[in-house]
Amino acid sequence: MAKIDSELRELLISVTFLLFSFWIILKLTSGAVWDWNGWSVIEPQSYPPCEANRFLQFTCSTAWIGMIETIKIAILATFFGMILSLPMGLLSSRNLFPQYITYPSRALVSACRSLPSLIWAIIFVILVGLGPTAGIMAMTIYTVGYLGKMQYEAIEGMNSAPLEAANAMGLTKAEVSLWVVIPETANHLIAQMIFMFEYNVRSGTVIGIVGAGGIGYYINLYLKFLQYEKVGAYLFIIFMVVMLIDLVSIYLRSFFTDESENNKPTWKGVLFPKNYVKTTHLIEN
Template identity: 60%
Template sequence: MSDSGSKESKSRDVDGDQVTSGDSIESKVDFIAIASRFWYSSRWFLLFIGLLVVAFRVTNSMDPNWGRLANTNNNLVTFFQESLWPPDWSVIEAQAYPPCLAAPGLSFTCSTAWLGMIETLKIAFVATILGMTISFPLSLLASRNLSPNWVSYPARFLLAGSRSLPSIIWALFFVIVIGFGPLSGILAMTVYTIGYLGKLQYETIEGIDRGPLEASKAMGHGWFERSFGVILPESANGLISQVIFMFEYNFRHGTVIGIVGAGGIGYYINLYLKFLQYDKVIAYLIIIFIVVLILDVVSIYARSLFTEDGDVRRPSWWSILLPPSMLRNKED
């Protein structure tokens, strides 16, 4: 700046030293450049921090009384020691009535835990199959790359309607309409499956490459051929994977809908909750947790058969269950 100093207007700083306004402009420009560079490079992080601050402020606005958190530890220990532990495993013993006709080693199949679990699995299976059967045509109608707006929006409206209520509310509704039992559970889970799976499916369909659809349209295929000849095979892997996920999801939720009398293991959980027999409730919850883990492993394997990675190398059962270090020894 020395060569242009003569042209710049002079001013004095707080100590009385003479400085040029050109220097101050330059430092200001530098500061702006650094700040904008900092903002650009860390904008997502800053945005995330901003969201956290907003969430904290919103919680505060609801007057949460943070002091209550102080007793959490004591309450948890007391509840755990006095009510939950040890679990009462009598839930996997055969019921006194009706008489158990199973072989001696299989008497657990007459227990409430087994019967409830099997019923929940049945509800989840039937609801997934029925839900998929109805949701697929609806998702075809709801896809904007396949159907005009006047068809896709009403279809989306239907799907949104059926998933806007959680499955437990649908279960309550069907218990009122048709009474207690697994049929109410099946219908409740089916309605919810239609909405949830339908949304996943139409998003998958809308996400497929437009090339095959355009080629099909140019050749003169109709809606039916485009749906079943192009869309179905192109998105089949994703759709099957979603159905498997939905079965797992329905099982987890099937344990809850029993609480309102819609069948399954939730019925027994609700029963023992009412009698304050938490040791039995925790036994049921442990069983549910184990079955969910097993289903999760089966689901990972089953879905791997329908993803593109599966073409290259499908995971073995061991690769899901064991850590990589042990896996290498196993493969050797």
């Protein structure tokens, strides 16, 4: 009975917070979210003609196209960032390599993380031009810095017994990394990658404002035309999509972590993510 009361209390807190968030959005957009003219962003574009089934014509809308492009940017940035950050994380681990290797590697990881993805997006828009390519490159660089730090902290925190056994067998650094370190920390690495994808989706909604692709491009466009009702509709869509991705992310990460609060995904965990606050605090310090 106490468990049911606790779950009802958590549900009430979550619903209250959601309603409060909707109220804030309404205030910020002067009620534009509920202006039907703003919701024309989910209607198919007049050009090019939409060839989808009439029940799927929303897939030709600017909201759908922009949000899908943002998710694609986040997927590619997370994928490339994971590939590049894993070697950097290994080289930055003091329990694997000497200081003359770990210090330069950590400096490079910190340099990638020193600028937010929005600033990297501005830099790459200048270098390669407008479009999602600049967004992918910007978020990849930041992902390398963000994931690299989390990875070498996870590697340094692993049990030392497997490393000592591998060194006693005379394995090389590459063999130790490939056959001992990565399998031992695989759950942490996968959970970090899922978390980073979730972060990149949120970040990807912003970088489009500077021309790096995604739904932010349309937000910037309608802001210039003072069509705030459409901006409000985009913000509402982003809010709901990010909340859904957060919930799915918590569920997926629960398979790779042992922490009890992640075992059962809830809206409270999305709205008040304890692990996210803790991880962000550690990274910022």
